[in-house]
Amino acid sequence: MTITEPTTVSTALDRARAALRATLLEDRVLIDLGSPGLYGRTGVFEHVYAAVDTAAVRSMADLQSSVLRFPPVEPLAAFERTDYIASFPDLAASISAFTGDDRAHRALLAARERGERWESFLEPADLMLAPAVCHPVYGLVTGTIPQQGLWFDIVGDSFRREPSLDPMRLQAFHMHEFVHIGTPDSAKEHRDGRIPAMRSLLEGFGLEIDVVPANDPFFGRVGKILARNQVEASLKYEFVTPVYGDAGEATAISSANLHEDHFGTSFSITTADGETAHSACLAFGLERITIALFAAHGTDPASWPADVRRALAL
Amino acid sequence: MTITEPTTVSTALDRARAALRATLLEDRVLIDLGSPGLYGRTGVFEHVYAAVDTAAVRSMADLQSSVLRFPPVEPLAAFERTDYIASFPDLAASISAFTGDDRAHRALLAARERGERWESFLEPADLMLAPAVCHPVYGLVTGTIPQQGLWFDIVGDSFRREPSLDPMRLQAFHMHEFVHIGTPDSAKEHRDGRIPAMRSLLEGFGLEIDVVPANDPFFGRVGKILARNQVEASLKYEFVTPVYGDAGEATAISSANLHEDHFGTSFSITTADGETAHSACLAFGLERITIALFAAHGTDPASWPADVRRALAL
Numbered sequence: 289m290t291i292t293e294p295t296t297v298s299t300a301l302d303r304a305r306a307a308l309r310a311t312l313l314e315d316r317v318l319i320d321l322g323s324p325g326l327y328g329r330t331g332v333f334e335h336v337y338a339a340v341d342t343a344a345v346r347s348m349a350d351l352q353s354s355v356l357r358f359p360p361v362e363p364l365a366a367f368e369r370t371d372y373i374a375s376f377p378d379l380a381a382s383i384s385a386f387t388g389d390d391r392a393h394r395a396l397l398a399a400r401e402r403g404e405r406w407e408s409f410l411e412p413a414d415l416m417l418a419p420a421v422c423h424p425v426y427g428l429v430t431g432t433i434p435q436q437g438l439w440f441d442i443v444g445d446s447f448r449r450e451p452s453l454d455p456m457r458l459q460a461f462h463m464h465e466f467v468h469i470g471t472p473d474s475a476k477e478h479r480d481g482r483i484p485a486m487r488s489l490l491e492g493f494g495l496e497i498d499v500v501p502a503n504d505p506f507f508g509r510v511g512k513i514l515a516r517n518q519v520e521a522s523l524k525y526e527f528v529t530p531v532y533g534d535a536g537e538a539t540a541i542s543s544a545n546l547h548e549d550h551f552g553t554s555f556s557i558t559t560a561d562g563e564t565a566h567s568a569c570l571a572f573g574l575e576r577i578t579i580a581l582f583a584a585h586g587t588d589p590a591s592w593p594a595d596v597r598r599a600l601a602l
Numbered sequence: 603m604t605i606t607e608p609t610t611v612s613t614a615l616d617r618a619r620a621a622l623r624a625t626l627l628e629d630r631v632l633i634d635l636g637s638p639g640l641y642g643r644t645g646v647f648e649h650v651y652a653a654v655d656t657a658a659v660r661s662m663a664d665l666q667s668s669v670l671r672f673p674p675v676e677p678l679a680a681f682e683r684t685d686y687i688a689s690f691p692d693l694a695a696s697i698s699a700f701t702g703d704d705r706a707h708r709a710l711l712a713a714r715e716r717g718e719r720w721e722s723f724l725e726p727a728d729l730m731l732a733p734a735v736c737h738p739v740y741g742l743v744t745g746t747i748p749q750q751g752l753w754f755d756i757v758g759d760s761f762r763r764e765p766s767l768d769p770m771r772l773q774a775f776h777m778h779e780f781v782h783i784g785t786p787d788s789a790k791e792h793r794d795g796r797i798p799a800m801r802s803l804l805e806g807f808g809l810e811i812d813v814v815p816a817n818d819p820f821f822g823r824v825g826k827i828l829a830r831n832q833v834e835a836s837l838k839y840e841f842v843t844p845v846y847g848d849a850g851e852a853t854a855i856s857s858a859n860l861h862e863d864h865f866g867t868s869f870s871i872t873t874a875d876g877e878t879a880h881s882a883c884l885a886f887g888l889e890r891i892t893i894a895l896f897a898a899h900g901t902d903p904a905s906w907p908a909d910v911r912r913a914l915a916l
Contacts, residue, residue, distance in 0.1 A: 363635055
């Protein structure tokens with residue numbers, strides 16, 4: 289099991305992460321499932337999580353987005369069209385299943401009995417865990433979109449294979465995303481026009497927020513160049529909050545992303561004018577916002593400041 | 603890709619399933635994702651789904667269960683303790699991830715470029731998709747439970763690898779489960795005492811309901827014996843509704859299950875008297891109930907009978 293944090297050298301950041309994790313576990317906000325970055329969540333977590341989600345949806349209500357929900361797995365064919373494996377192989381996760389008969393099953397169980405691994409008895413199932421909740425939407429929008437563009441309200445499971453003891457970095461989490469597909473201008477307007485409202489929503493939760501240019505965690509040497517290009521082109525802004533104070537960099541809890549023609553090209557989506565469609569996505573990291581709230585205000589929401597409770601309708 | 607339905611011989615049941623699937627897709631209740639048993643869900647689906655879930659929770663409110671939520675994946679170690687791979691290998695799904703360096707990544711991409719499968723570049727990640735939402739709870743309850751027992755309210759993702767064109771049989775779905783861990787008597791009371799209320803809740807939705815002894819789909823030849831034993835011991839009751847009329851058997855949309863000491867033994871849970879704990883689980887199949895409602899009343903909830911709308915607070 290690879291753990292991204294060092295376990296022998298303890299930095300101030302390591303200690304701050306360990307302290308938050310210990311508090312969340314001791315106060316029964318999260319429950320350790322025995323694998324880094326996977327937690328059970330209790331009633332108090334769910335209560336705040338639902339309040340965060342409701343407030344996020346309310347802040348985007350005027351968009352009148354079409355609601356779409358997707359399962360936590362996606363067909364391999366759809367995954368392939370996003371080229372995710374080229375950019376983020378280390379975060380991807382594929383699914384295998386058993387397709388054998390009684391005899392193959394007995395062989396699997398015999399190997400298991402001997403203490404051997406039995407995954408080699410399974411076959412790839414042509415399914416991947418969904419790494420980004422907005423990916424499936426582009427495959428559904430083919431051909432020419434209406435003049436005014438399209439808006440989608442999508443919430444779903446994301447899985448990224450990065451086991452970590454940082455409670456702000458889960459392997460399985462949820463994003464609530466508001467996606468627009470339209471022209472270069474309307475995509476940029478969707479991304480930029482909403483940044484002040486998202487910032488003030490998160491600040492209303494009593495969180496200290498900065499909006500910073502950011503990059504996705506592209507893999508490897510080529511990835512370093514892609515990441516630099518992304519920052520230079522100002523494609524991604526993150527809403528960050530100093531969960532660990534001075535011990536480390538502020539952590540992203542939401543983002544505003546311009547994809548330019550990336551998905552329009554990959555999925556052959558065109559505007560009414562016959563140009564390649566552009567897209568943009570506003571994303572709320574639901575678990576990260578929730579945990580940032582517990583980190584900022586403590587594990588008992590009844591004792592949170594009155595204006596924070598009001599902003600969350602708690 | 604294995605599809606459980608024959609594609610050449612068309613029975614009355616096949617035709618009924620295909621007709622319901624076509625209606626749900628044409629009326630934009632579900633969206634085809636290109637893999638049997640995986641669908642996108644639109645606003646109208648989510649509206650009914652949330653109403654079903656809220657009504658189910660309300661019907662169990664007096665239990666004052668502890669809320670627990672789990673991610674769609676579970677650690678292999680936890681999965682192993684349930685012995686699921688021995689009984690249901692064909693439904694299980696394991697997760698693999700890429701752990702290589704830049705060079706291995708280039709080899710993966712080269713294989714992909716040649717049109718070859720690239721899953722062999724991934725390694726087992728010690729994670730499984732969760733096949734049953736109540737499984738993780740037993741690992742969290744260790745040692746001796748309180749005299750009065752424990753109650754849990756769990757909702758989560760289930761994944762079962764059974765690709766099907768029957769819209770009532772999804773690969774990824776959600777169950778809302780109410781679990782009790784206690785004595786043999788209290789477990790049986792939790793299971794049996796709630797059956798009339800569950801039946802009347804589902805009948806209040808305007809569904810024709812029968813409660814029948816049932817079995818889990820144990821794998822292989824030995825599985826046939828296990829299934830028969832389960833029925834004979836009356837361990838599982840299913841709430842079934844005739845989604846396809848006379849064309850096929852009624853479909854289960856909820857269940858009431860007695861595990862006896864199965865999980866108490868596997869997870870070393872004991873009662874205050876020092877005996878092995880028993881457990882029972884009441885499970886609402888949220889997507890199945892929702893789709894049964896669309897099948898029974900049509901795809902426009904505004905036109906559903908007034909008493910059904912009232913029961914669902916629509």
